Amino acid sequence: MIEVSGLTKRYGKTLAVDSLDLHVAAGTITGFLGPNGAGKTTTLRALLGLVRPTSGTAKIMGKPYRQLKEPSKHVGAVLEASNVHPGRTGRNHLRVLAAAASIPESRVHEVLALVELTAVGGRRAKTYSLGMRQRLGLAAALLGDPEVLILDEPANGLDPQGIRWLRDLLRSLAGEGRTVLVSSHVLAEVAQTVDDVVIIHRGRFVTHATTAELAARVAGAVRVRSPQAAKLREALQREGILVTPLERDGLTADTTPERVGEVAAANSIVLHELVAESGTLEEAFLELTGGETVA
């Protein structure tokens, strides 16, 4: 549904995005993660035809955004909460966008109700809190009832209740079969919402995994104790699993507990202890991105 290949964007001497590949399958919610300045916003803007790539392509539904017919009816995007004229009311902001996209006015009232802004729709945008402007941005994105949603840091400025509200909204939107790409620099904000995680750092692709895989793969070595530790070690290594011996009869294996159990069973090895050393997702994220920052 979303296909980025070899995307590179250079601003003068700075390489904001460096030959990035990104694939988002239809009907999934994908978290697009990286520290501030990793190139997330540039990537999303390139995907939406707002930023011209130095090289590479960014396509949605098989086409560059600028070649989509009636793009608002296929793709909705929230980029920055402040993209509203301060003197225009929230409702009129949506009416202006609806008019440009030939969307009936009745839809304006629907999306205002959906983001719970009906009561303040007649107020000028400059009186809105950051959270209200984020909701207004979401309403604008949903105007055309699009199949694809691209959200850049939508949780910014939302209070904890707002974040929960956003999470529920994104879940229900994905439940309707929509494809969602949502960026964040805080994994915890999206961890409970997304199916997949794409991590980038310094404009480069780091990993694409499910949230469970991510937790297991990075911080989640498996600690095993077995009276046949040496035999288990050989068996695991034969499977290409990285093994580190611990004191006495213990070892850690760089894989999932399930895998260790299967290997042990296949080789009739007795296990006394099998523990997934599950670090938090946030640790995994920091390990993947923070480590390099020092270098």
Add this chain to the structure above:
Amino acid sequence: MIALFRSEFLKLRTTRTAVVLALGLLAISAVAIVAVLIVSEALDASVQGDISGAAGFSVLFAILFGILVMTGEFRHGTATPTFLATPQRERVVIAKALAALAGGFALALMALVVVYLIAVTWLLVTGESILLFDEDALRSVAGLLAASAIWGALGVGVGAVVRSQVGAMIGALVYFLILEGLIGALLSDISPYLPGAALEAIFEGSDELSSWAAAALSLGYAAAFCIAGAFVTARRDVS
């Protein structure tokens, strides 16, 4: 394209910018016409041309209007949602240019109505009478309507090229107050054809340009800036 016009006119109606500009213009025009009527020793035919002249600020307000219409999108970040809804950005610039053309015309029309209302009232009160409209006066009125419309579109073109709101306004001011005079002094051959000279020639013609030619040339300047503006707007990154 019709959807785009509806969107652009809705933008104009839903902020105070247009209203504030119109009220400012009407106030200045009212002051100007009252000054003309007071200062004139005798209300004879020589005043006739000064009446529509009092509405002449509409040209300045029209270019300001055009600049605001275009650069406001970048100033307030609304360019992002606007270009998401209409990724063919050159069409947005064209729609804005046509909206500003209509806006400039409307500004001039309002200013003219106000100055003539005040002038007629003045004449009724003082009991004096002059011929308000003859061929020259009608030509001035038509010229002002055309010039304001064209300069509204010119403002959009300038705004699209410069992009910065303050930069475009200061740039336009510096050009018309200083640069055009300098260029004219250095290259006297082309000075009658520069934008400011072409504007003046719309009203009474000049040695080199008839009113019609001057209007066509001004329209050419507006079109050139709009085309250049559409070109760069379609290519520059929006962030």
